[in-house]
Amino acid sequence: MIAGLLERLRHGDRNALARLLSITARGEQLADIQSALAIPCEPSPVRGRSPSRVVAFTGSGGVGKSTLIGKLINLVRNLGRKVAVLACDPQSPLSGGALLGDRFRMGSSTDDGVFIRSLAAQTGHGAIADHLDVMIRLLETFGFDAIFLETVGAGQGDVEVRNLADVVVLMLQPESGDDVQWEKAGILECADVIVVHKSDMPTAEQTAAQVRAALDLSMGRSVPVLRVSTKANQGHAELWQAIEALPLRRRPASAALLLFQMAVDTLRQRFENRQQDAELRKLVEAWQRGEVSTASAVETLVRSLES
Amino acid sequence: MDQPIRIVLAKVGLDGHDRGIKVVARALRDAGMHVIYAGLWQTPEAVVRTVADEDADWLGLSLLSGAHMTLVPRVLDILKQADLANVGVIVGGIIPEADIPKLTAMGVAKIFGPGTSLDDIVAFLKTPREHKP
Incomplete structure (x- = not known):
């Protein structure tokens, strides 16, 4: 069934794409899908196109991520490019239910060059849905030039998307905290572009100035801070220019990480197979009695798992 | 693992009454479903x-405008054309x-009134x- 769906996907069948995304979201038949989709993380060779640009939008709930994405969809379509959106919203840890309410802010259309998929993200999974990497590659194979990821409105520590996206856009709004907020770890440092949205509000420049001041303390990194107002229809073209000016960073980093994760899985499998080995048990006992230091026990264990 | 039911909830046509559909959205969410809220003023084609694109199992339409005998058949037709006749439709x-019998004869699975x-x-x-x- 997967092979048939993948074949239909390659021939531009949207329903097949939609079904494959569902199967991927459920974590089923991932290995089959992955192996059919070229080499993991390699730029897709489909129809000789350049690889898709993956842009993540993160920021707290209500900052205007969906609305801004809606604007950018129109802008990118006017440039003649096809765009897909994976929009994540939180899933209840109690009922497993979710209200996926992003796409209605992005404007409705029947344009074949736009594809929007709503996804439920479980708590504690880095503000994004599971298996997003495979979904991105499905969309890339289908032929989308730009892929937008919308994280759940968490705002702090949404670092998972960094490994998946070429560009991370952090969205802030005026009146959202004093200047110590910008000193907290993981917020500004993960962003490639910072947007002060709702910049028609009178204190927008003050927020932008605070953010720029905080960024000036991090040497050697220049992050554009842009004021955008969707209400006043200002700043979107400049934002897209800033996004396009950045390199397609995703490939090398995430390919190495993927390989590392596979290596970890292999080592874990070997460890589980050998837990009853006399050698390993002797090592553990010696370590528990304090005869071997932790550092040297770890080193011995790693070496014993080499083959 | 039990997979959650995916349902799109939408209002078609010129009809601004969205209190009911939002209450239903909330109830289905609390029942463990994944509810895609498509919002107001949708065309049948956009729905x-x-x-x-959402690969939904169900479509729930809310109409308080009186245009249901025009809009619902249109949605059902376009669903068939899009090879999506297997998606269940509730109104x-x-x-x-x-x-009610006319709509169910056309293929609406169930109609829920006030x-x-x-x-x-x-x-x-x-x-x-x-x-x-």
Whole structure:
């Protein structure tokens, strides 16, 4: 069934794409899908196109991520490019239910060059849905030039998307905290572009100035801070220019990480197979009695798992 | 693992009454479903596109405008054209008694009028249908 769906996907069948995304979201038949989709993380060779640009939008709930994405969809379509959106919203840890309410802010259309998929993200999974990497590659194979990821409105520590996206856009709004907020770890440092949205509000420049001041303390990194107002229809073209000016960073980093994760899985499998080995048990006992230091026990264990 | 039911909820045509559909959205969410809220003023074409891209199991339409005998058949037609006849369609809102058999004959799975309990909607959606191909 997967092979048939993948074949239909390659021939531009949207329903097949939609079904494959569902199967991927459920974590089923991932290995089959992955192996059919070229080499993991390699730029897709489909129809000789350049690889898709993956842009993540993160920021707290209500900052205007969906609305801004809606604007950018129109802008990118006017440039003649096809765009897909994976929009994540939180899933209840109690009922497993979710209200996926992003796409209605992005404007409705029947344009074949736009594809929007709503996804439920479980708590504690880095503000994004599971298996997003495979979904991105499905969309890339289908032929989308730009892929937008919308994280759940968490705002702090949404670092998972960094490994998946070429560009991370952090969205802030005026009146959202004093200047110590910008000193907290993981917020500004993960962003490639910072947007002060709702910049028609009178204190927008003050927020932008605070953010720029905080960024000036991090040497050697220049992050554009842009004021955008969707209400006043200002700043979107400049934002897209800033996004396009950045390199397609995703490939090398995430390919190495993927390989590392596979290596970890292999080592874990070997460890589980050998837990009853006399050698390993002797090592553990010696370590528990304090005869071997932790550092040297770890080193011995790693070496014993080499083959 | 039990996979959550995916349902698109939308209002088609010129109809701004969205209190009911939002209450239903909340109830289905609390019943463990994934509810894709497509919002107000949708065209039949846009609703079907949403159902297709979201790979939904169900489509719930809310109409309080009186235009249901025009808009609902149109949605059903476009669903068929899009090869999505397997998606179940439910309708809520102000639907006169006399129109209910007409709509069900066209292929609407169930019509929920004013006074319907939320539990009835949940129970109806959770009753197994034949699996989609």
